[in-house]
Amino acid sequence: MKLLIPDKFIPAIYCWLALTFCVFSACNNSQKQTEAEKQIDLLAPTDRLSIVAREKMLPYADSVYRAQKHKTPYLKAGRLMAYSNYYDLKAQYAQSTPYVDSAIAIIANQDLTDSTWTNYYFAANIHKAVLLFKTGHYSSAINIYSDIKGLADRPGNKCRIGYKLDNNIGLILYKQQKFDEARRYFMLAYNELKECSADKYVAGYEQQFLDNVGLCFVKQENADSALAYYRRALHVTIADSDKFSRDAVQNNVSKQVSRGVIITNMAQVFVKQNKLDSAEMFIKKNIVINALTFKNEIKYAQLSQLYLADLFDLRKQYPKMKETLASLRKSLDTIHNDEVELGWRKSMAVYAGKNNLPLEELKFNNRYLAFKDSLNEARLANTASDISKELKAKGQQMDIILLQKDNELSHLYLWITIALSVMALAIVALVYYYYRKGKKKNDALSLLNSEVSEQNDKLEFAMVELEKSNTDKERILRVVAHDLRDPIGGVASLVDTILNDDLPEEDEKQSLRLIEKSLGNSLTLINELLVLDFGAEQIKLHKEPVDINETVIQCTALMQLIADKKHQQLKFTPLPEPLTVRIDKKKIERTINNLVGNAIKFSPAGEKISINLQQKNNAVIISVVDNGIGIPPEMLGELFNKFGNTRRMGTAGEKSFGLGLSVCKQIVEAHSGKIWVKSEPQAGTVFYVELPLGYDI
Known part of the structure; x- marks a missing residue:
């Protein structure tokens, strides 16, 4: 029986890896980024999510986009590219194409003499051409390659984007069954890559180009040469196994998927050589890699x-x-x-x-x-x-256009020089005139300045006092808004439940007790605020023996009402036996409510949040665990600082005042305890509170 030649294993299977790397690394390679350009780095994790959690790509990209007040062209184009990549990976090419078209429209209006925008423009167009290639529109893909080849062949771009373009041209020729020409382009891309040393994470490209050459030899019935290049490609996955990506997870996936493709191609040669046992072993190994180990592939x-x-x-x-x-x-x-x-x-x-x-x-x-x-x-x-002829014709057209542009620019520069010269003379005359006029007024201004300076000293003292007063008022209002929001929200939910549901008498009493407790806590907080000195660092405590299990259970019951609005579940794991600690119960409840409230706010709808108790020596540890959006590393150092800028929007658009954690820290440290956090972006957050028991046990 005739076996299918592996057209589908043309190394276009790696195009999405090449694209995402090109798009995001291009932005990171800029020697000096503006604040607007740095926004694109926020979207870089979508590249990793495409490997480890593909369904989270779009929610993450949207959350980053909404969180940025200033939407730069980088951020807009990057979000569109994330959408296009997502649908491309799901083989939904019709949905992918409009997004990359919109991204190209934004990028094309930027300064393409800037290397960052050059790389971005190249990556977006390559992605568009790959989509056309996958859907069989080779002529349209050729037109895009022709348009950007002049850009890729520039000396400064050869080592960044030139070899990728030559490889993609080889893919078109391969699909057109022009295997000699295709092999020449693949080898050209490989040699260009070996001459470049700007980035060491290019093992994926190196093995891909060698594998492509092997495919061409298979089509030309040259099995020995094909096996030689396949073995060279396989050697790259072993010798340079840590050079596929900077990210460890992506590096492992890219290496293993690449290895699976190569051994499947080798298996086809073994079939032709009647080495059926080896062929079966290699094919099954690739199925394990791509169908079981990495289900996305x-x-x-x-x-x-x-x-x-x-x-x-x-x-x-x-x-x-x-x-x-x-x-x-x-x-x-x-x-x-x-x-x-x-x-x-x-x-x-x-x-x-x-x-x-x-x-x-x-x-x-x-x-x-x-x-x-x-x-x-x-x-x-x-x-x-014929791509070769079309590329040559396009190149000639581009040369003519560039000559015309150079001529137009020369005339423009001449007129600009003349205009600048005239303007310079006018400016010199104006400067001299106003210098003479200003000199006469200097003495009068000096006297006036001395009087103003004296008044400024008086005003400055008054402003300092006024600013201090306003700061104290603002902080009081923020504390009230922050710490009363959750208890009052819980009370509102309970009242709504009592009014609208026909509850059993016992449940109704339990709800009323929760309302009474929540309102009591709120009243206590208001009384504290009335006498609170915000300039002081110490918090006064009213300690009493408390069953820590019961205290956390009550907090969990109240906060579950807040979590219900986002369909979240709070799971409490108590100590196996009651444990009495000496604490200020209301302040510790306030701390727990703050931590659970943050977990609810920064977790997606439907997630589970865990509250756990653990006894360790003469202390009890309370942990609040969520699977939310996590905390960026740059915020961790500011998290417990009441003057830190750590405010972020919640997953459902909830506002944040950035003050709750600083209050929690003051309360815990007043108990001679400790509070700390462990978190990674998109990997959830765990807050820990360690409180001494207050007794010798």
Whole structure:
């Protein structure tokens, strides 16, 4: 039986890795970034999420975009590219294309003489061309490559983007079955890459180009040369295993997926050489890598499953062939793949013929031929163009346009020089005139300045006192707003429940007790604020013996009412037995409510939040664990500082005053305790409070 040649394993499977790296690293390579340019770095984690948690890409990009008050072109284009990449990875090319078109429209209006915008413009256009390539619009992809080749061939850009463009041109030629020309472009890209030393994380490109050359040799029936290049590519994944990406997770995924592609290509050569045991082992290994280990890359395992079915046909192992084709059908129903769909229909017809099922054989043969005809029509329309000739013609057109531009600029620079000279003379005359006029007024101004200076000294003293007074008032209002919001919100929820639900008498009493307790806590807080000295660092405590389990249970019950609004669940894990500690109960409840309230605010809807108690020596540790958006590293040092700038919007747009954690720190330290936090962006947050028991045990 004739095996399918691995067209689908053309290294375009790595294009998304190349694209995301190019887009975001381009912004990081700028030697001097403005504040606007730095905003694009906030979106860099979407690159990592595309590997480890693809469904979180768009929510993260949207949250970053909304959080920035000033929407720079970098941020707008970066968010659009994140959307386009997401739909590209899901093979939803029709949804992906409008987003990259919008991004290109923004980037094209920027200063393309700037290296950062040059790289960004190149990456967006390459992505657009890749989408056209994947959908069979080769001529349109060629036009884009032609337009940006002049940009890529500039000396300053050769080591950043030139080799990527040459590789993509090779992919077009490969698809057009011009294997000699394609191999020449792949080797050109490889040699250009080896001459560049700007970035050491290029192992993915190096093995990709070598693998491409091997594919060309396979098409030209040169198995020995193909195996030689495949082994060189496989060696890169071993020798340079830490040079696929700066991020450790992305590095591992890229390395393993690359290795799986290479060994599958080698397996096809082994089949031609009748080394069927080795071929089966290599194909199964790739299926494990791409379908099981890295489930996001299951589409790369589909072709391997088809190869495995064909291999079972060669070995006359028809039950295994049927089982493999059935599994592949389930995968294709989830993620469509034209090349694999065509091969599946052919293999099903072969299976039916080998197992004396003539009606099934006829049905699948008809489906195979119909689908093949539709694909051939698209290929016929797109193999007619000659990319080499078009690139040359486009290059000549570009040279003419550049000469015209240079001539226009020369005339423009001449007129600008004349205008600047005239303006300079006028400015000199004006300066001299106003210098003479100003000199006469200097004496009068000196006397007036001395009087103003004396008045300023008096005003400055008054302003300092006024500013201090205003600061104290503002801080009082912020504390009141922050610490009364959650208890009053909980009371409102309880009252609504009592009014609108027909509750049992016992539940109604329990709700009323919670209302009474919450209002009592709020009244105590107001009384404290009336006598509070915000200039003092010490907090007065009224300690009493308290069952810490019962205290946290009450806080959890009240805060669950707040969490219900976001469909979140609070899970409390108490100590196995009651434990009495000496604390100021109301202030510790205030601290716990603040920490749980923050977890609710910065966690997505539907998430679970854990509150845990643990006894350690003569202390009890309270931990609040969430799976929310986490805390950026640059904020961690400011988190407990009452003058720090750590205010952020919650996941549902909730406001933040940036004061609650500083109050928590004062309360805990007044108890001779400790408070600390562990957090990573997009990986959740854990706050810890350690309180001494207050007793010798």
